[in-house]
Amino acid sequence: MSVTEQQTPSRLAAIARGLRSTFRVVLDVALPPLCPSCREPVEDQALCATCWAKLSFIARPYCERLGIPFAYDPGPGLLSMEAIADPPSYNRARAAVRYDDVARALVHSFKYGDRLDLAPTLGRWTANAGRELLAEADALIPVPLHWRRLWARRFNQSASLAEAVSAASGVPVLHTTLRRVKPTGHQVGLSRAERAQNVQGAFRVTPEGRAEIAGRRLVLVDDVLTSGATVDTCARVLLRAGAANVDVLVFARVVAAAKSPI
Numbered sequence: 501m502s503v504t505e506q507q508t509p510s511r512l513a514a515i516a517r518g519l520r521s522t523f524r525v526v527l528d529v530a531l532p533p534l535c536p537s538c539r540e541p542v543e544d545q546a547l548c549a550t551c552w553a554k555l556s557f558i559a560r561p562y563c564e565r566l567g568i569p570f571a572y573d574p575g576p577g578l579l580s581m582e583a584i585a586d587p588p589s590y591n592r593a594r595a596a597v598r599y600d601d602v603a604r605a606l607v608h609s610f611k612y613g614d615r616l617d618l619a620p621t622l623g624r625w626t627a628n629a630g631r632e633l634l635a636e637a638d639a640l641i642p643v644p645l646h647w648r649r650l651w652a653r654r655f656n657q658s659a660s661l662a663e664a665v666s667a668a669s670g671v672p673v674l675h676t677t678l679r680r681v682k683p684t685g686h687q688v689g690l691s692r693a694e695r696a697q698n699v700q701g702a703f704r705v706t707p708e709g710r711a712e713i714a715g716r717r718l719v720l721v722d723d724v725l726t727s728g729a730t731v732d733t734c735a736r737v738l739l740r741a742g743a744a745n746v747d748v749l750v751f752a753r754v755v756a757a758a759k760s761p762i
């Protein structure tokens with residue numbers, strides 16, 4: 501694939517974005533923004549007060565490796581069974597919130613509903629969750645979309661989120677280092693093994709990208725972490741290309757129902 505082919509969709513995407521934001525200004529004058537979750541009018545906030553209260557922010561105690569919250573505190577530095585039995589290729593993962601109904605509504609509005617205005621808020625929450633990772637990071641790498649998906653959706657939500665995390669943390673974004681070279685289709689409905697198989701060989705570091713990441717500490721940014729197959733594959737590719745460390749930072753992650761301590 502030539503460089504020109506890859507750049508065309510993003511240039512058109514920028515034009516489409518510009519047009520849409522122009523129209524949104526017109527709409528905003530007439531209509532107040534709506535809460536993405538319950539559709540009640542809101543002022544400046546991302547969510548109404550009721551939905552905000554329902555949003556489940558992830559805080560310690562959690563597995564220091566995977567960032568999965570523990571139902572009770574097992575003591576400092578302890579890892580989850582998942583992290584020990586099946587360690588990922590990335591070092592640490594952190595997420596701002598649990599992927600529940602409210603988080604899903606936020607991500608959906610951001611991704612498909614033209615609510616790019618949510619990016620600064622989601623970025624602040626995400627940067628806050630990843631404070632420790634960002635303090636040691638040299639650069640952020642958004643999980644890339646295949647150019648065909650980028651063309652259909654007009655923007656990469658991970659890249660927008662990475663820009664917002666960058667604005668909140670000062671860590672720069674490398675937008676062109678990692679490429680999705682294989683369209684992978686939707687991961688929804690696939691088993692864990694099928695998801696891993698689906699993203700096999702889907703990502704590549706560009707030749708120029710290798711020099712940018714050699715010996716650097718990177719933070720991969722994505723909107724949602726489900727099975728972790730995508731970020732695990734991306735991290736492996738970045739480490740093989742010479743990165744010193746890869747952590748993962750997402751806005752929301754799927755967390756299995758917490759088992760209550762006996």
Ligand SMILES: [Zn+2]
Pocket residue numbers: 535536537538539540547548549550551552
């Ligand atoms: Zn609401």
